Amino acid sequence: MSSKVVNESSMFYMDFCPNCSNILHLDEYMGEVRHKCQVCPYFSPIKNVTLASRSFYKLKEIDSVLGGKAAWENVDSIDVVCNSCNHGRAYFLQVQTRSADEPMTVFYKCCNCGNRWRE
Numbered sequence: 001m002s003s004k005v006v007n008e009s010s011m012f013y014m015d016f017c018p019n020c021s022n023i024l025h026l027d028e029y030m031g032e033v034r035h036k037c038q039v040c041p042y043f044s045p046i047k048n049v050t051l052a053s054r055s056f057y058k059l060k061e062i063d064s065v066l067g068g069k070a071a072w073e074n075v076d077s078i079d080v081v082c083n084s085c086n087h088g089r090a091y092f093l094q095v096q097t098r099s100a101d102e103p104m105t106v107f108y109k110c111c112n113c114g115n116r117w118r119e
């Protein structure tokens, strides 16, 4: 194993752009993981994290899948009760977040209040 996985707790801090103070998002470029500003061209590489890292995929789950603008467009809805507002309908997304032999992760987003959770 040549790749190192950094401590998860240290991965979850929010990083802000020094130029425009917007939150930096996780991005992958040429096989490397980096924090990238969505507003200006600023980015900062994250060392010791590879695309094969489970920590990285966990972060991608949260940052890109749930936070992505396009992620919840044109998705189906299903009868499921929201634990926040008790609304009976939510959008759902199935995402292959890890290796192909692991089951899909299902994410829900309440049609009423926008609350998000995972199965």
Ligand SMILES: [Zn+2]
Binding pocket: 017, 018, 019, 020, 021, 022, 037, 038, 039, 040, 041, 042
């Ligand atoms: Zn910026």
Ligand SMILES: [Zn+2]
Binding pocket: 082, 083, 084, 085, 086, 087, 110, 111, 112, 113, 114, 115
């Ligand atoms: Zn709700």
